[in-house]
Amino acid sequence: MNCRPHALVALVLAAYLALLPNTGTGAPRKAKSATTSATSTAAADFDRAAAEYRQGIQDLADGDEEARTQVDASLAQIKQVLERCGQEHGCDLGALMSRYTELLRFSAASAAGDEVVGEDEENQGEGVSRAFNPNVVGNGSQRSAAELLSERRAKFTEMVQFNPAIQAGIRKWLTDMRPALMNSYENYQYIRQYVAPAAEQHGLPEALMFGIMAKESNGKVHVSSRAGAAGPFQFMPATGRRFGLGNDGTGFDTRFDPRASSQAAAEYLAERMGELNRSIELALAAYNGGEGRALRVYKASSGANFWNQSVYDQFPAETKDYVPMVIAAAWIYLHPREYGVYFPRVSARPTTFRIDRPTSLYELTICLGNRGSRDGYFRALRNLNPRWEADSTIPAGSVLNGTTRIASLYRNYCRSGERAQLTQQLMKSQVRNAIVRVGNFKTVETGGVAVATDAGTSVSTPPAPTTYRVQTGETLNSVSRKFGCSVPQLARANALSTTSPLRVGQTLDITVCKDR
Template sequence: MPVPVLLVRGWPLLAVAAMLSIVPEAHAQRVSARDKAKVEALDQRMTAAEKRYNAALVLVNNADPKGTNEADAALEDMEDVISACVAQKGCVVSNLLPTYKRLLKSNADSQQDNEDGTAIADGTLLEADPDHVGPLAADVPEAARAAALLNDKRHAFDTMVEYNPAVQAGIRRWLTDMRPALLTSYENYQNLRAVMWPEWEKRGLPEALLFGIMAKESNGRVHASSRAGAAGLMQFMPATGRRFGLGPDGTGFDTRFDARSAAEASATYLNERMRELNNSVELSLAGYNGGEGRAIRVFRQYPGQGFWTDSVYNQFPGETKDYVPMVIAAAWIYLHPQQYGVEFPKISAQPATIRLAKSTTIYELTICLGSAGTRDGYMRALRNLNPRYEADGWIPAGTTINATTRIAGLYNRFCVSGPRADLARTLITADLNAAIVRPTAVSYTGNVAVGSVVPVAQAQAMPAVTPVAPVAVPAAKPKAKPARSYKVGKGETLGRIAARFQCDVPTLARANGLKAPAYSLRQGQSIKLQGCDK
């Protein structure tokens, strides 16, 4: 669906804004209280029109046919405000120009989304990220190198690395058996671009390199972790993460899983390597993967020699020899997709937030949102944008979560109420145990053999027994079951453990001092199975 173009009576809005900017302003006019009230009303109308236009863009991005009509109506409102301002004594037209500037940018961003699926990030923090802290503010490299590195549009990155057979072999792998991983990495990165790329941009590092590292390290999965202990999109080890402000934040959350924090720390870390290693991308990547100590030792031992020199190359382990060309290969494809016949998926990733109308889980949202406009649905995007929440953990009503404009539109249409919302709730609360039929006690009928029968006469000759009143015996109090312990396995969540042992989740959480909504657990942790039936 085409995005509405900002026009005023047939003129492009930018041209009108330029024309209006030369209209003499009315600062010198004496303005009455009545005129001031009229000017203030015009300002309010312009603000309302801007809000209406932005809301219409959300509808347009979600293929809602109402979007275009709403946008046109909002633009007509603005035209009327402009005309009224020109005629109104005391109305300063230049005061309205900031609104035009914002709308022009919004219009350009939306057109860019329609053309190539890439949202233009302005670096603004998403509202639902109150826990993010930025301890690494003073790491901006020298301007000359920053200008060269940032020039991805002319592919200056190409001159900074060697396009040799090792990189070509890496490209071959990304384009064959690893092509699905490459496309998945691209989709994941586009949804995270608004929070990751600004951290690299202001530190003078190329976006293609950010994508290459992320694709090789985690495929863009925020919660990725390795057996060695590395975690997050950029796979920081615990000790290295602590050096750059990453790790447990006191609430049970590890900030290595936060996309913005990981981007900030990785850019700072890579800049350290670049400064130590004569701005060599290959050696810096080798240090990122194989250890900074090894990289600086080899660099000093073989001064002036590049990574591909055999004496240097053979100092690194096999994993690093594979890692360096694979990162460069992914970055190269990111810059030259058409050359290799790669058509990256179009992703609508304009940042937005959602205030939940009712309690929900990411699993439930994934079901009710559907998969319109995406190949695999929105579960990965929601998990990446909201790393503090487990997929099956309940998020309270009123919570603000990170999303995109497309997800926000689908949420309002399908997840607040209606058949799909009801179906999602039914599926998410379905209990496997309820499907198991447990028959009740069975009564038998028919002939039953009882052995020898006592003659009636003998029975009558038996002495009578005086009935005795029953004595009430107090019922024994059931003994409280001792709470068992359970060791948390890899990837297990409190919700899964509760389902396995038929536990009440709040009781289980209180018994183990776990805080909602994350209920964070770690592998190998021993917990008490309090409030469990099995």
């Protein structure tokens, strides 16, 4: 991508030279108020054009080639502002130079694909996440997240800085759990468009919601636990139903929906905060260890702090670990640079795109590639389109949720061309087509794939199994993925609901699955 910082240099130099004849000794002096007014007007016009330029550059980075028109138009506006300032008595072009310098720095960093951090941002105090965040919810969400329940902010800060349990949690996130932290952050950026507004609506810090999600699911929308909890915020079936989550009548469990589960999680946490004296620790203990237990302990202890031994000892070991780990993740989210943490730059500006032919999320993952993302876009597609199983066939004409970059990559690589053809070939490939008997071989076409087989014979494949015995830790969701059918299909074939837990050794009818 050519961000053309040299064009900005030429513009500024030309305008600056145009100003020189008006600054000689014979030039009349304007009143200070007139000078200030002229400079302020020019600065305001420059800032508006620069904001459009920055947005255009970010859109280009996201893969939106149509943004070049916006970049060109904003550059023309900047030129006009500089030329006008150079020709107007009393307009101080030097006052625009700092703005120009920052814009030029932004252009160079964007062209190199680097993180753009202003000098003032580097020097900000606590509470502002300085990692790059795409224009999903807005910078205000980052600042509001830092408030951490306003009047309790100072107490929260002191608690984090001097609490050994939370310090130990920070250590865990920064050592063996650092990959999980990074994955959680990257996954979170795609669903932040749902989480941040829910947090703001219920007066909660966004950072706390991130911490819960990081600990519960690492931002993977389709996670299920052996105990039956499901979704990015791991709601149990009964608790989920209280907050509007569960089977929506189509066989889909809305606990897996990031928008619905974010709203439910924020509402649930706000409810716990309300009955536990706004205690972050006790609210988190309730989230993990049971609201009934947390409320009983709180009342019996006359409102004692979670870290009071008489309170702390009444919670299970899992909860004792959970509370400081969530707070630690929230703290790192707000203060990454203090710990040398540079979160990955994620292009997560949301949009939708329509598919031209039948496909699957697996197929899209291959043809999209991984430009702009270390691990590709499988997790983003899954998180943003939770109703589609990874290998389910999505009909042509369907509209999928994605990002501007995903939509651009789809247009460029998935509709047609060499990569699209290679992807289709990979999707048609089956292991069983590689198995042949020894003999005289000839090549036959099987489903569009060349297969070696005995001369005069046909490919022999073993009969597909009709049943499957459930293994440890498996769910309807994992079994359906294994054998290539949807959860509703598998559930109906076995007279189960889509949320039914499975028993180890249970026999399932898998005749409805295509990969059995």
